[in-house]
Amino acid sequence: xxxxxxxxxxxKEYEGQDELRQAYLDHLAAHADGMWKACRAGHxxxxxxxxxxxxxxxxxxxxxKLRMWLQMGGHCEPGDASLAAAALREATEESGVPGLALLPxxxxxxxxxxxxxxxxxxxxxxxxxxxxxxxxxxISDESLDLRWFAYDEVADVADESVVRLLxxxxxxx
Numbered sequence: 001x002x003x004x005x006x007x008x009x010x011x012k013e014y015e016g017q018d019e020l021r022q023a024y025l026d027h028l029a030a031h032a033d034g035m036w037k038a039c040r041a042g043h044x045x046x047x048x049x050x051x052x053x054x055x056x057x058x059x060x061x062x063x064x065k066l067r068m069w070l071q072m073g074g075h076c077e078p079g080d081a082s083l084a085a086a087a088l089r090e091a092t093e094e095s096g097v098p099g100l101a102l103l104p105x106x107x108x109x110x111x112x113x114x115x116x117x118x119x120x121x122x123x124x125x126x127x128x129x130x131x132x133x134x135x136x137x138x139i140s141d142e143s144l145d146l147r148w149f150a151y152d153e154v155a156d157v158a159d160e161s162v163v164r165l166l167x168x169x170x171x172x173x
Contacts (some may be wrong), residue, residue, distance in 0.1 A: 004028065004035050006082040007044055010106060010125065020110050024123050034123075037075045042112075042121030046086035047073020048102065048129040049165050050095050052148070053173050058166060059137055060158060061094055062145035069149075069158040071165060073124065074142075083107070087127040095146065096138025103128040108168045111161045128169040 001009075011024050024044070033039040049071040050059040060069040072094040073087065080086035084102055091100050109126040139146045151170065155163050 001082075003076060003078075003080055003082065003086075004032070007035060007125070010083050014107055014110070017110050020112060023112065024110060024125075027121075027123055035076050037119070040119050042119060042123055043075070044083070044123045044125060045073060045075055046080075046083045046090060046125050046127070047071050048087040048091035048100075048127040049108070049162070049169050050091055050097065050100065050129045050131055051103075051169055051173070052131045052135065054133070055148075056151050057148045058151065058154060059095055059097070059131065059135075059146065059148050060154070060162070061140075061143040062147075064142055064144050067144065069147075069162065071126065071162060072129075073126070083125050084127060087125070088129060091127075091129045094140050094142055096140060097131055097135045099132040099135070100129040101132075103130055103169065103172055105172060108172055109165050111165070113161065126165050126168075128165075128172065 028034045031039050035044050063070050072091040074090045076086045107125045108128050111124045115122050137146045154166050
């Protein structure tokens with residue numbers, strides 16, 4: 001199965017956010033290249049909120065370009081077998097934490113947001129990744145900083161999209 005086909009299947013099976021979910025499906029139906037950064041109308045991305053439920057905290061990255069505290073994530077790559085695999089790869093690369101495991105049940109949320117030209121939109125499919133006990137992060141070249149935040153600290157440092165992702169993740173836990 002191609003990454004495109006996996007994305008369509010994942011989105012068709014995703015429950016909730018019906019209008020936004022349909023916008024994702026419409027985008028992919030209109031753009032055969034809608035999975036890739038080269039698609040200027042927008043492209044699907046995959047991200048994962050790294051969570052340590054035992055300690056009530058999440059790992060956020062201070063994004064180098066955006067200078068915002070965000071979950072790990074980014075563009076899909078040709079070697080990604082699925083959206084879930086892309087999200088897990090991005091989370092592992094950006095956090096430096098080996099042994100992450102995606103929270104069962106598929107994506108936690110969808111978040112479409114505008115991005116600077118030449119592209120227009122990120123159609124982000126958001127997962128949650130569980131950190132193993134004793135997880136220690138290692139900052140990547142894509143980050144200015146990487147830090148654990150208690151659940152109740154996230155709203156003070158991150159934007160509403162991250163807060164909504166945390167709320168949905170905690171609801172799933």
